[in-house]
Amino acid sequence: MIRVENLCAGYKELHILFDINAVIEKGKITTVAGPNGSGKSTFLKSIFGLATIHSGKVIFKNRDITKIPPHEKTKIGMAYVPQVDNIFTNLTVEENLKIAGYTLEKKEYKERLDLAMEVFPEIKKKLKQNGGTLSGGERQFLAIASALIKKAELLVLDEPTAMLSPKLAAETLRKITELNEELGLTVLIVEQNVKKALEISDNAYMLMNGRIVFGGKSEELLGHEKFENFCIGI
Ligand SMILES: Nc1ncnc2c1ncn2[C@@H]1O[C@H](COP(=O)(O)OP(=O)(O)OP(=O)(O)O)[C@@H](O)[C@H]1O
Numbered sequence: 001m002i003r004v005e006n007l008c009a010g011y012k013e014l015h016i017l018f019d020i021n022a023v024i025e026k027g028k029i030t031t032v033a034g035p036n037g038s039g040k041s042t043f044l045k046s047i048f049g050l051a052t053i054h055s056g057k058v059i060f061k062n063r064d065i066t067k068i069p070p071h072e073k074t075k076i077g078m079a080y081v082p083q084v085d086n087i088f089t090n091l092t093v094e095e096n097l098k099i100a101g102y103t104l105e106k107k108e109y110k111e112r113l114d115l116a117m118e119v120f121p122e123i124k125k126k127l128k129q130n131g132g133t134l135s136g137g138e139r140q141f142l143a144i145a146s147a148l149i150k151k152a153e154l155l156v157l158d159e160p161t162a163m164l165s166p167k168l169a170a171e172t173l174r175k176i177t178e179l180n181e182e183l184g185l186t187v188l189i190v191e192q193n194v195k196k197a198l199e200i201s202d203n204a205y206m207l208m209n210g211r212i213v214f215g216g217k218s219e220e221l222l223g224h225e226k227f228e229n230f231c232i233g234i
Contacts, residue, residue, distance in 0.1 A: 088131055
């Protein structure tokens with residue numbers, strides 16, 4: 001679904017990622033692991049158009065999207081859910097969902113809304129509540145529900161369980177698996193809880209100092225003799 005070719009990226013003149021080559025397979029969950037500051041979030045931002053690409057390419061569904069701005073990317077099936085600032089806190093839950101579906105016909109919006117509420121019943125109970133009053137987990141759910149309404153095919157999630165209790169973190173990862181298995185969504189995830197993320201994912205990349213040091217099956221990374229070494233600092 002995504003092919004990243006010889007990507008060098010960062011922030012303005014700052015270089016963070018070096019010569020990244022990666023494939024995000026359609027219908028699979030891919031985890032990006034690596035120590036703090038290794039460039040995981042920058043990798044996601046580069047794909048979504050929120051970092052500076054110095055050279056290389058990002059191909060999405062066989063189309064070169066390297067220079068396409070983020071709002072255009074949402075229209076072609078990509079959704080990026082950052083850790084914070086992922087919803088409109090001054091609007092109600094219902095208004096957030098309506099904004100997500102503003103380009104849809106009424107009937108289609110209703111169908112997408114029903115689907116999103118089926119996956120996230122927690123949100124259905126809070127439609128009239130202001131987004132700002134939701135818990136961290138509920139905000140994640142609302143952000144992902146909004147992506148579902150927008151008919152996202154690729155969900156890019158940056159630390160979706162950060163600051164959640166272990167129980168809610170497990171529930172969030174379970175929902176992500178459900179979206180992948182039942183709705184066929186492709187998922188690219190950076191997760192602080194790297195072992196748990198690898199357990200639900202198919203493929204994995206490990207970044208160190210802005211370079212890929214491992215790319216392959218998640219189980220291979222989990223069983224890698226150097227895995228614990230890799231993870232020092234995570
Ligand atoms: N907006 C920005 N402007 C300049 N530098 C940035 C910006 N965002 C991140 N960086 C720098 O880029 C480097 C990589 O950061 P990034 O957030 O991609 O790492 P990470 O692997 O996701 O880290 P963590 O696990 O701690 O979230 C860090 O040195 C960070 O300080």
